[in-house]
Amino acid sequence: QKEVEQNSGPLSVPEGAIASLNCTYSDRGSQSFFWYRQYSGKSPELIMSIYSNGDKEDGRFTAQLNKASQYVSLLIRDSQPSDSATYLCAVSLYGGSQGNLIFGKGTKLSVKP
Amino acid sequence: DAGVTQSPTHLIKTRGQQVTLRCSPKSGHDTVSWYQQALGQGPQFIFQYYEEEERQRGNFPDRFSGHQFPNYSSELNVNALLLGDSALYLCASSPGGSSNQPQHFGDGTRLSIL
Numbered sequence: 001q002k003e004v005e006q007n008s009g010p011l012s013v014p015e016g017a018i019a020s021l022n023c024t025y026s027d028r029g030s031q032s033f034f035w036y037r038q039y040s041g042k043s044p045e046l047i048m049s050i051y052s053n054g055d056k057e058d059g060r061f062t063a064q065l066n067k068a069s070q071y072v073s074l075l076i077r078d079s080q081p082s083d084s085a086t087y088l089c090a091v092s093l094y095g096g097s098q099g100n101l102i103f104g105k106g107t108k109l110s111v112k113p
Numbered sequence: 114d115a116g117v118t119q120s121p122t123h124l125i126k127t128r129g130q131q132v133t134l135r136c137s138p139k140s141g142h143d144t145v146s147w148y149q150q151a152l153g154q155g156p157q158f159i160f161q162y163y164e165e166e167e168r169q170r171g172n173f174p175d176r177f178s179g180h181q182f183p184n185y186s187s188e189l190n191v192n193a194l195l196l197g198d199s200a201l202y203l204c205a206s207s208p209g210g211s212s213n214q215p216q217h218f219g220d221g222t223r224l225s226i227l
Contacts, residue, residue, distance in 0.1 A: 088155055100158035103157075
């Protein structure tokens with residue numbers, strides 16, 4: 001059974017701090033990795049995609065991928081109260097467009113003013 | 114540029130009934146995937162449609178069926194509804210073929226079974 005594991009949290013950080021979210025996956029053949037943000041009662045919103053080992057930065061967000069350790073992380077710098085949401089890690093065996101995304105249960109992040 | 118649109122927003126049904134949910138993909142996208150998200154869980158993949166055919170299917174019973182139309186819009190049908198089918202149903206679209214583009218989600222349909 002292909003699995004994606006995340007710490008459910010809640011993860012609580014003060015405003016302005018760095019939030020670190022982690023994800024591990026079971027299928028070594030996974031090719032594409034995504035972070036989605038989901039506010040309560042809303043649908044998932046894509047934040048980052050990463051396909052190769054290393055770091056990828058976009059504004060305050062940095063995704064890190066280590067395929068050897070089967071580990072993906074998301075760093076949020078200068079965290080804001082508006083970042084409070086559930087963050088979903090998703091993995092695919094294919095390119096992002098094809099086939100299914102396998103999601104973790106999500107990590108709930110709370111940023112305290 | 115309209116994103117992924119889903120209808121209806123909310124739906125209440127009773128056990129044993131049938132339901133049809135609809136999805137229009139983002140402009141330029143021809144692949145539609147459907148997911149079920151139960152409360153407190155991550156989305157679970159139901160199936161994906163590309164070129165009007167089911168390309169891949171998750172671990173859902175055949176009470177769940179779908180269709181894709183020539184304009185790339187899609188329907189999800191669920192027969193013989195069970196209480197456990199209560200969930201947020203999400204449609205995601207993406208460019209097809211071997212594209213490496215990510216899937217983008219619509220706002221979802223919240224289905225409640227009484």
